[in-house]
Amino acid sequence: MSTVGENISRIRKRLGWTQEELALKMGYTSKSTINKIELGINDIPQSKIAKFAEVLGTTPSHLMGWNE
DSSP states (O other): OOOHHHHHHHHHHHHTOOHHHHHHHHTOSOHHHHHHHHHTSSOOOHHHHHHHHHHHTSOHHHHHTTTO
16 A cells, blocks of 8 residues: 555656646645655645645545555
């Protein structure tokens, strides 16, 4: 089962986006936040899961790995 960070990384790469591009779309000031989320260093606040799903064009349940 993939982690949320792994799923975000996989979808981001499939879309051809850099970590910096995703950070900007999410409203973060730095790509380091995206890097830490993808590596599993930082947890994603529950309130951001829906935003990540929207920006990445997927569903929250897919990001969470519930319907792999």
